[in-house]
Amino acid sequence: MPTSFEAKSVSIIIPVGGRCGDARKLYRDYRAGLAALAVPVEIVFVLDGPRPTFAAQLEELLARGEQFTVIALARSFGGAAALMAGVERASGDAILTLPAYDQIEPADIPKLVAALDTADVAVAVRSPRAAGPFDRLRRATFHRLVSWLIGPQFHDLGCGARAVRRQVFEDLEVYGDQHRFLPVLAERLGFRVVEIPVRQSAQDRFPHVYRPREYMRYVLDLFSTFFLVRFTKRPLRFFGMVGATTFGVGVLALAYLCIERLIFNEPLADRPALLLATLLVVLGMQIFALGLLGELIIFTHARDLKDYRVEEIIEFQTPQQDSSNESAPAVPASRDTALPAASPHAVA
Amino acid sequence: MYNEQENVTPLYRAIVGAVTRLGHPFELILVDDGSTDMTVATAIELARRDPRLRIVKFRRNYGQTAAMAAGIEHARGEIVVTMDGDLQNDPEDIGAFVAKIEEGYDLVVGWRYNRQDKLVSRKIPSRIANWLIAKVTGVPIRDNGCSLKAFRAELIKNIPLYSEMHRFIPAMASIAGPKLAEIKVRHHARRFGKSKYGLSRIYKVLLDLTVIKTIATFASRPLQWFVLLATPLLLGAAAAFVQGAISMTRNGVLPLPLAGSGVLMLASALIFLLSGALGELIYHRGDLRDREFARLTQSERRMDGVAESAE
Numbered sequence: 001m002p003t004s005f006e007a008k009s010v011s012i013i014i015p016v017g018g019r020c021g022d023a024r025k026l027y028r029d030y031r032a033g034l035a036a037l038a039v040p041v042e043i044v045f046v047l048d049g050p051r052p053t054f055a056a057q058l059e060e061l062l063a064r065g066e067q068f069t070v071i072a073l074a075r076s077f078g079g080a081a082a083l084m085a086g087v088e089r090a091s092g093d094a095i096l097t098l099p100a101y102d103q104i105e106p107a108d109i110p111k112l113v114a115a116l117d118t119a120d121v122a123v124a125v126r127s128p129r130a131a132g133p134f135d136r137l138r139r140a141t142f143h144r145l146v147s148w149l150i151g152p153q154f155h156d157l158g159c160g161a162r163a164v165r166r167q168v169f170e171d172l173e174v175y176g177d178q179h180r181f182l183p184v185l186a187e188r189l190g191f192r193v194v195e196i197p198v199r200q201s202a203q204d205r206f207p208h209v210y211r212p213r214e215y216m217r218y219v220l221d222l223f224s225t226f227f228l229v230r231f232t233k234r235p236l237r238f239f240g241m242v243g244a245t246t247f248g249v250g251v252l253a254l255a256y257l258c259i260e261r262l263i264f265n266e267p268l269a270d271r272p273a274l275l276l277a278t279l280l281v282v283l284g285m286q287i288f289a290l291g292l293l294g295e296l297i298i299f300t301h302a303r304d305l306k307d308y309r310v311e312e313i314i315e316f317q318t319p320q321q322d323s324s325n326e327s328a329p330a331v332p333a334s335r336d337t338a339l340p341a342a343s344p345h346a347v348a
Numbered sequence: 349m350y351n352e353q354e355n356v357t358p359l360y361r362a363i364v365g366a367v368t369r370l371g372h373p374f375e376l377i378l379v380d381d382g383s384t385d386m387t388v389a390t391a392i393e394l395a396r397r398d399p400r401l402r403i404v405k406f407r408r409n410y411g412q413t414a415a416m417a418a419g420i421e422h423a424r425g426e427i428v429v430t431m432d433g434d435l436q437n438d439p440e441d442i443g444a445f446v447a448k449i450e451e452g453y454d455l456v457v458g459w460r461y462n463r464q465d466k467l468v469s470r471k472i473p474s475r476i477a478n479w480l481i482a483k484v485t486g487v488p489i490r491d492n493g494c495s496l497k498a499f500r501a502e503l504i505k506n507i508p509l510y511s512e513m514h515r516f517i518p519a520m521a522s523i524a525g526p527k528l529a530e531i532k533v534r535h536h537a538r539r540f541g542k543s544k545y546g547l548s549r550i551y552k553v554l555l556d557l558t559v560i561k562t563i564a565t566f567a568s569r570p571l572q573w574f575v576l577l578a579t580p581l582l583l584g585a586a587a588a589f590v591q592g593a594i595s596m597t598r599n600g601v602l603p604l605p606l607a608g609s610g611v612l613m614l615a616s617a618l619i620f621l622l623s624g625a626l627g628e629l630i631y632h633r634g635d636l637r638d639r640e641f642a643r644l645t646q647s648e649r650r651m652d653g654v655a656e657s658a659e
Contacts, residue, residue: 190382190408233510240555270603278609282581282616289577289623295559296627299567300634302508308414313422314388314403316396 005165010034010113011090012043013097015082015160015179016051021101021203023057027066030098033106037113043068045100046086049076054100080174083182087169095169097179099160102203112163112196120168120191123154123183124161126200142218149226152187155195171309177221188229190309233298239291247284253277350381350409352433356390359435360401366439370446376401378433379419382409413514416495420504428505429498437496438534445498445531454503454526457489457518458496458533477515477553484561485519489530492518496533500526506641512556519560523567524641570627578620585613 012030027043034041045068047055058070071085087095094116096109104124115122131139139158147153157180164182168191174182187193231238254277261268268274352359360376367374380388380403388405395401404418420428427449431437441458448456463471474493481492492515499521507521518528566573588610596602 190406190410234512234555234559236555236559237552240558241551268606270605272605275605275608275612278584278612282612285577285581286616286619289574289620292559292562292573293570293623293627293630295563296567296570296630297634298510299508299563300631302510306417308410308418309407310418311405311407314392314395314405315401316399 005117007039007092007094007113007116009040009042009092010037010094010096011086011092012041013046013083013086013090013095014043014100015046015048015079015086015097016054016100017048017076017079017082019101020051020054023054024061026100026102027061027068029102029106030109033109036107036110040092042090042092044086044089045070046082047072048079048082049073078175078177080176080179083179084169084174087166090166093166094163095166096163097160102201103159104161105199105201108198109161111198112161115194115196116163116165118192119194120165121183121186121193122163123156123193123195124159124198125156125195126159127156127197129156129200142222146181146184146222149222150181150184150188150229152184152193154183157181157183161198176224177217178225180218180221181225184225185229190311235294235298236288236291239287239294243284243287243289243291245284246280246287250277250280250282250284254281350415350433351383351385351387353383353386353390355433355435356387357394359433359439360391360394362435362439363442364398364400366442370443372446373425374400375423375425377419377422378403379415380405381411381415382406411512412495413509413512416514416517417509420499420501420509423501423505426501427498428501430495431497432495436536437494438536441496441531441533442498445496448529448531449498449500451529452527453529454500454524455518455521456498456529456531457491458494459489459491459530460494460535461532463535480553481516481519481557484557485516485522485564487519487522487528489518489528491530492516494533494535512552515553516556516560519564523564568631570631571621571624574620574624574627578617578624581613581617581620585610585617588613 012034014026014030023045030043045058047070050072055070055072058068061068062070069089071089073082073085083097086097094113096113098109104126108124112122112124139156143154143157146157162182164186168186168189171189171191172182172185174185178185183193227238253273257268257271257274257277260266356378360378363376367376376398378391378401380391388403391401391403395403402422404422406415406418416430419430427446429442429445431439431442437458445456445458463474474491478490478492482488482490495514497517503521503524503526504517507517507524509517509520513520522528562573588606592602592607592610595606
């Protein structure tokens, strides 16, 4: 259970990627939606590579005296890099990412922030969602694939509106295009992730046509996340499985060929099957060896890797006192420094 | 501890009772592995009255290895004793473990000689696994699964523990060449709660075992290991080429699949050698070295404090 939390200030991060709407309208809408929040709000636009039109519109807004920050990345580094650049800059203890085009009804944004009271990450789910049958099938397939490969079941990873406690970003490093899987990765780290239904923006109802290359990237990102989550600590689990299967099939085939040669006197040397069997054996060994190399990498870096995240360390210096006197743990000096410090714990 | 609410208080009493009698200063660390019941609340109540008790609380359930590693990491004493939170180990045995460490052993493991578990689902698989682990790793321990173990803190804090490695702690620790002792411990049937493990998957154990064996033997010389892998392939390639040459001189035709297999094996052997070189590179860029492990066991020992840690 995450400890209770109240956002004292909210940072809005808007990564601007390939798909972006009109900055002026977007800004006006978001400002209107955010007006309902009682806490101070800062807005950070992160331009992922040169976006001349959008940048010009932002300039126009700045000239009018609007308050926000623009971070421009010199080239496109991917959505996750843009997000992390924004997080580094943001000062709020709740971070809200919003898409750079109309996806959700801005009036529902405060709902996401409110959800952080009890959860570490709140993900918007567009519902009800307008979509044709093909789109629906595509989306269902993708999310089923995600839950099958990685575990947690989510319903709208394509939605860029997410509220995240700052603490999550201290533990979670995303890169490339992994921002899409941020809720999945956060849940794997033990954070509490909730899905919040929000209304879909009227402009988002028109189906967006993706090019095959984008699909390709989606799927590759999914697989890289899958490896990251499942096998980084035990590469041999994966490589060993594949390698042993290949090797086993090859050995069986070789054995069969040898038996035929020895017992039934079939010629061995000029059978193409021999080539295939050898190939399988050799390939299996190679894959296995790759897994062992992976294990070697893990082993030599074992000190930096930590499987677990400590939520808090509870101790009382002197008996019979109240909750105010916890101290940070004395961590043995030889181990890492990545340990989250003991958070203040409220004892009822 | 994972969902052990009924066990917290009895465990705490038993440990404190047993360890106080030893007359050493101690601390007790409870690692809460993301329990969803009253385990943590009960433990906090105990900690409120006893500053020697510390609770390391995980954000979610990470499993036994992580809990063990966290407990070890946060332990501050010179001797670290680990045990399960389910009261199947007897805290009265701790004294014997500490005495062994003080005798100069680096690592003392428990042997549940009268194990109180189901025969078919727990004891027989464990017997086979232990036999296999002992054979492969060459660490002659009869009971790798027993959590009641004692370590010299300096040693165990420097042994990498990750991903379900808890079954192989003695084997992993053997990298450093510790002096190892095994003592018989009492084992009780579970009083409260239910057991958290079933039959574990065999292939995982087998692969983990392969990893530990290779790492323990070859981590510091990967090239050697890859040469070992490449040798049979080189021999196979040589055999194929000789056979090819013979049939060439006899019938004037070179059987293509045979020659192809030979080339394939030769190429593969080459890749192995190169992988070995890559392994050397990884090892030299990594931050774990043999000499660090050697240092762990060569150092002079001096004991004046005792620590206690329970999972």
